[in-house]
Amino acid sequence: MISCTRRIEFDAGHRVMEHESKCKYLHGHRYAIEATFVAAGLDNLGRVIDFGVVRELLGTWVDENWDHATILNDKDRELGEAIATKTGQKIFYMNANPTAENMADYLLNKICPELFVAENAKCTRIKLYETPNCYAEAISA
Numbered sequence: 001m002i003s004c005t006r007r008i009e010f011d012a013g014h015r016v017m018e019h020e021s022k023c024k025y026l027h028g029h030r031y032a033i034e035a036t037f038v039a040a041g042l043d044n045l046g047r048v049i050d051f052g053v054v055r056e057l058l059g060t061w062v063d064e065n066w067d068h069a070t071i072l073n074d075k076d077r078e079l080g081e082a083i084a085t086k087t088g089q090k091i092f093y094m095n096a097n098p099t100a101e102n103m104a105d106y107l108l109n110k111i112c113p114e115l116f117v118a119e120n121a122k123c124t125r126i127k128l129y130e131t132p133n134c135y136a137e138a139i140s141a
């Protein structure tokens with residue numbers, strides 16, 4: 001099987017509600033996404049998917065929704081509304097804690113199927129780095 005992977009980086013703030021330690025505090029990361037695609041066959045130019053299409057579709061979604069946003073648990077609306085009111089920053093709510101695991105799962109199972117519905121390639125793996133040393137991976141069966 002041949003796959004191709006595009007890396008997309010972004011900056012965002014988050015906090016993990018009820019975390020036992022310092023991750024419960026609002027803090028930020030330089031995140032990196034590695035999105036891997038596979039297709040039944042290569043296209044007539046020899047590609048799984050054009051890297052530019054991944055940048056255009058997934059990169060744009062990330063820019064609009066996560067880049068320089070604060071990503072919060074839906075239960076954290078009081079904090080989100082305080083930040084948005086005070087700073088005008090965009091807040092992205094998830095129905096779970098914004099851990100690297102949940103963010104990777106959300107991209108793989110919710111966002112990528114919608115974004116790439118018209119493409120022959122399918123996103124089968126999202127690797128989401130929260131720091132250069134720590135990442136979570138969502139892999140489709």
Ligand SMILES: [Zn+2]
Nearest residue numbers: 014023027029
């Ligand atoms: Zn963190």
